[in-house]
Amino acid sequence: MSKHTTVREDFDRYMIPMYSPASFIPVSGEGSSIYDQDGKHYIDFAGGIAVNALGHANRDLQQALVEQASKLWHTGNGYTNEPVLALAKQLVESTFADKVFFCNSGAEANEASLKLARKYALDHFGEGKNEIIAFNNAFHGRTLFTVSAGGQPKYSQDFSPLPGGIHHVPFNDLDAVKATISHKTCAIIVEPVQGEGGVIPADPAFLQGLRDLCDEHNALLIFDEVQTGIGRTGHLYAYMSYGVTPDVLSTAKALGGGFPIGGILTTDKYATALPIGSHGTTYGGNPLASAVAGKALSIINDDAFLQGVATRHDQFVSALTKINQDLDVFSDIRGSGLLIGCELKSEYAGQAKTISNLAAEEGLMALIAGPNVVRVAPALNISTDEIEQGMQRLHSALKRFLKR
Known part of the structure; x- marks a missing residue:
């Protein structure tokens, strides 16, 4: 009989089976180290899927949360609060944006972005301008609208009829966009680095071309920076490294350092498309999330901190390259900052989950x-020792994989 009152089998017993979580249950962590129910130690290279930007149990974030929890948790959107206004000011002063909307997740942020684009086009150009261009293998969330915009049919095909007016074209293929865009296009939505689609960075000329096409056709350029934002690529947002400014930017994941929060950034010109009553959320911009996000942003949006991301990128790529020179399992090691993808050679195709x-x-x-x-x-502040330990463990796992 298990010594634990809660066990992994409880997931299969009580949870809707849309996930297949690991066989162990993490219970505590500090930095990029995690311990499971049995005290086994893990190095965390997953970062909660690019969420835990400052690692686990960060003391500054803990303090921000506890201080706010002792004052005000939630009021609903009939009232504003001090932490959300301070966070909005931080984001506006640090980016291209004039206005911000807060929600709870990346999917909600992309939903709001796409609704804004269609509403702006309707207000200014009439009913015929409502088409959206998105990209094959993109991922924008799991709501019906965002899963339709995502270019991976496996996530959308079972939920038809899907929202219409969305055209998918190959990523990094500007000619394909030129052949598809028209006066009916209200927006192009794109990830500067495709995350779920394989960690594939956009070509700078591609993003600049999208900017030019949107300007030419009076369409909004939406950057989905849910995964690339908040320091992940070594810049506060990835658009800054490309020198291409979007009209709308969605943000989430690392914004709260592990506490759920999302949002969109835009300019005064486009913010007018969502007036009172046009969109909303019960929890979005609540004091708890906003206080934690404000602290996370103040730590990450620092030149020395962001330079540390670039340094760690080099450590990761060097170590991964060394492992690959020994084992020859990857055909490509790519990415930006601390979002790195290692593509398996063709003879090992389909086995990333096994690894x-x-x-x-x-x-x-x-x-x-x-x-x-x-x-x-991983966490953007992962230590050198944790990187080295993690790489030793990856090396061992890959050697076992090859023996199989």
Whole structure:
């Protein structure tokens, strides 16, 4: 009989089976180290899927949360609060934006972005301008609208009829966009680095081309920076490294450092499309989430901190390259900042999940990005020692994989 009152089998007993979580249950952590119910130690290269930007149990975030929890938790959107206004000011002063809307997740942020684009087009150009261009293998969330915009039919095909007017074209293919865009297009939505689609960075000329096409056709350029935002690429937002400014930007994941929060950033010109009553959320911008996000943002949006992301990127790529020179399992190691994808050679296609499971047995938490890519998205402040330990464990897991 188990010594634990809660066990992994309880998931299968009580939870709707849309996930297949690991066989162990994490219970505590500090930095990029995690311990499970039995005290086993893991190095965390997953970062809660690029969420835990400052690692686990960060003391500054704890303090912000506890201080706010002793004052005010929730009021609803009939009232504003001090932490949300301070957070909005931070984001506006740090980005292209004039206005911000807060919600609870990346999917909600992308939903709001797409609704804003259609509403703006309706207000200014009439009913015929409502089409959206998105990209194959994109991922924008799980709501019906965002899963339709995502270019992965496996996530949407069982939920038809889907929202219409969405056209998918190949990523990094500007000619395909030119052949599709028209006076009916209200928006293009794009990830600067496709995350779930395999960790594939956009070409700078591609994003600049999208900017030019949107200007030419009076369409909004939406950057989905849910995964790339808040320091992940070594810049506060990835658009800053490309020198291409979107009209709307969605943000979530690392914004709260582990506490759920999302939002969109936009300019005064487009913010007018969502007046009173046009959109909303019960929990969005609540004092707890906003206080934690404000503290996380103040720590991450610092030149020295962001330079540390670039330094860690080099450490990761160097270590991964060394492992690959020994084992020859990856055909490509790519990414930006601390969002890195390792694509398996063709003879190992489809086995990224097997590798991540073996890594967990070795004491390493890693991600996949589709069936062929092992993905790492650790805390942005992960220590050198934790990187080295994690790489030793990945090396061991890959050696076991090859023996199988």
